Amino acid sequence: MELWITEQQNEDVNFTCRVKRTIYSEKTEFQQVDIMETEYFGKMMVLDGVIQTTTFDEFVYHEMIVHVPMLSHPDPKRILVIGGGDGGSVREIIRHKSVEKVDWVDIDGRVIEICKAYLPEWNSTVWGSPLVEQKTEDGLKHMKESQGMYDVIIVDCSDPVGPGELLFTYEFYKDIFGALKEDGLFVQQTESPFYHRELIKRIQKDVKSIYPITGLYTANIPTYPSGLHCFTIGSKKYDPASPVRFADFEPRWYTAKTHEASFVLPRFVEELTETEY
Amino acid sequence: MELWITEQQNEDVNFTCRVKRTIYSEKTEFQQVDIMETEYFGKMMVLDGVIQTTTFDEFVYHEMIVHVPMLSHPDPKRILVIGGGDGGSVREIIRHKSVEKVDWVDIDGRVIEICKAYLPEWNSTVWGSPLVEQKTEDGLKHMKESQGMYDVIIVDCSDPVGPGELLFTYEFYKDIFGALKEDGLFVQQTESPFYHRELIKRIQKDVKSIYPITGLYTANIPTYPSGLHCFTIGSKKYDPASPVRFADFEPRWYTAKTHEASFVLPRFVEELTETEY
Structure with a gap:
């Protein structure tokens, strides 16, 4: 069979x-x-x-969703992860020595338990870490109760259908703004520049209307639709397009030059940041 | 149905x-x-x-296989295309004003006839052009008979099985070297850095042993395996990693910055150029 x-x-x-x-x-x-x-x-x-x-390509996604915002910030201490049930994002975050506390909030505690049991390759270092506090909670609710608390917020969500739907709204981006410190920044996975162009344009418009600095960058993830995935950043102070620090560990995909190159958008992708929705 | x-x-x-x-x-x-x-x-x-x-993504492939080598050369006049039966590469080449003659050699004349008839969106500008000479011939044979003739050679071949197999050999790269002018360069599509790692490593080794300058760059092509495709350049004089001229037309994907960023390889891809095969 x-x-x-x-x-x-x-x-x-x-x-x-x-x-x-x-x-x-x-x-x-x-x-x-x-x-x-x-x-x-x-x-x-x-x-x-x-x-x-x-297993094949999780390193690209997790390195690029984590190290780009983390290395754009001079000293990220307090981090929030929304979603990311497999633990890969939290695993990459705690490789940064500046980190003092990671709040990891997922609405579906069963996903986290299942990934803990069956994908230990993704997250075994996470469970022994005293830095990590995992909460099974609605990310939107957590955000409203966490004013000015975080240096970096990572929205490692699934597609904008089902449980993830409310994580792609103007109101959500406003709540993230409130939960960030005055020099904080957030990142969200925002689908494919080939397959989800209208969604990306709308998110760009929403984030630009709230944050002084907005970024869009890409990474190659073969098992995601089109193989080209993008990430949106909203930042209060730091320009995310250039790292301010080097990683003091050795990623498999990320380099400082890859960080910068990931913000160089081909014209067909650049259009998504320019067009009025 | x-x-x-x-x-x-x-x-x-x-x-x-x-x-x-x-x-x-x-x-x-x-x-x-x-x-x-x-x-x-x-x-x-x-x-x-x-x-x-x-239709969806041919512009990425054809712009990136053509404009990167063409704009790395200060004055490309005489061009050879091997393969590229759909005509997209020749279409992009004749957008460059410096071009005086394009020899377009494909072993399978029927593919060219079929694409002329059924994919005119790809190639209608090609057929009216006095610059283009199309020959149905073995690319390897043509190469041996064309010593020192070309500024740029574009190997727009299919996968290294079937008719394309002999276009991925050390002997072929030597014959290209012979067919290039003393400051010429060639490019070849060389599959996916995720799916075809051993092939790419072997090509890198072969090209490095023949050409003073070797380059590897990537582009995102959703309908190709993994969505990440790479291209290998062998150059006698010019560094292909930076354009020496701007395009005097407006591509949909290519920009001067995208040209440079396409040579910035993530560590996982960079390894393919470093490792001894």
Whole structure:
């Protein structure tokens, strides 16, 4: 018997890969969680049929969503992660020596428990760390109760459907602004510049209307639709397009030059930051 | 009835898209050629089951394989294209005012005829141009007979299986060296830094052993495996990592800054240029 998993990237495009076995499946209060072992991409975590993270390329996503904002800030101490149930983002954050506390808030505690049990490669260093406090809570609620608290906020959310939908709104970006210190910045994964152009334009418009500095950068993540993914930054003070510090560890993807190059947008992507929505 | 086309990106990964209709199919002397109309990617040309080019993203590939080498050369006049049967590369070359003559050599004349008939969006400007001479010929043979003739050689080939196989050898790179002028350079599409790492390493080693300057750069092409594609340059004199001229036309993807950023390799890709094969 051959076992294959198919992700519907949209109505007209499917991405399919061969599966060795299903490691674990559960329908939580919020979503369907599946942990698969695939032939080519290693382990894979899937939420509601959408590929979230794989052994093959998780390092690109987690390094680029974390190290770009963290190394744009001269001394990030207090960090908030919203989502990121697999633990990869928190793992990368605690590699930074300046960090004193990471609040890690995910609305679905079962995803975190499942990833702790079945994806230890992603998060084993996280669970032993005294810096990390994990809370199963609504990220929006947490934000409203955390005025001026954070240096860096990382929104490591799923697609803007289901539990993640409210994390792509003007109100949410305003609440993040309130939860940041006066020189803080936030980053959010904001889908593909090829597949989700209207969404990205709208987010750019919203973030620009709230933050003095807005950035858009890209990274190559083969198991995400189109293979080109983008990230949006809103910053109160620091320009995220150039690192102010070097990493004192050795990432597999990120370098200081890659940081800068990730903000150099091809014309077709640059358009998303220029056009009035 | 639903019609879908599936590309086997490798044994364990498939890419599938919804098809409106088959526009044309033919088995030539060399390969199976299919022109499809897809829902999401527009028109698509497929050789032996492998996606070559689509309306959706052909501009990225053709701009990046052409404008990077062309704008690294101060005055490219005589150009050779090997392969590139859809005409997109020749179309981009003749946008450069310095060009006096383009020799366009493809071993499979039927592919060129079929693309002329069914993909005029790719190549209609090519057929009216007095600069372009199209020859149905073996690229390797042409190269040996063209000593010191070209400023820029563009190897716009298919994968290193079937007709394209001999275009990825040490001997071929030596023959290109012979066909270039004393300050010439060549570029070749060299697959995905995620999926074809051993191939890229071997090509880097071969090209480095022949050319004084070797470059590797990337571009994002969603319908190619992994979405990240790379290109290898061998140059006798000019550094391809920075343009020496600006384009006097307006590409959709390429900019001078994108040119430079495309040579900034993430560590995971940089490794391919460093490691001894």
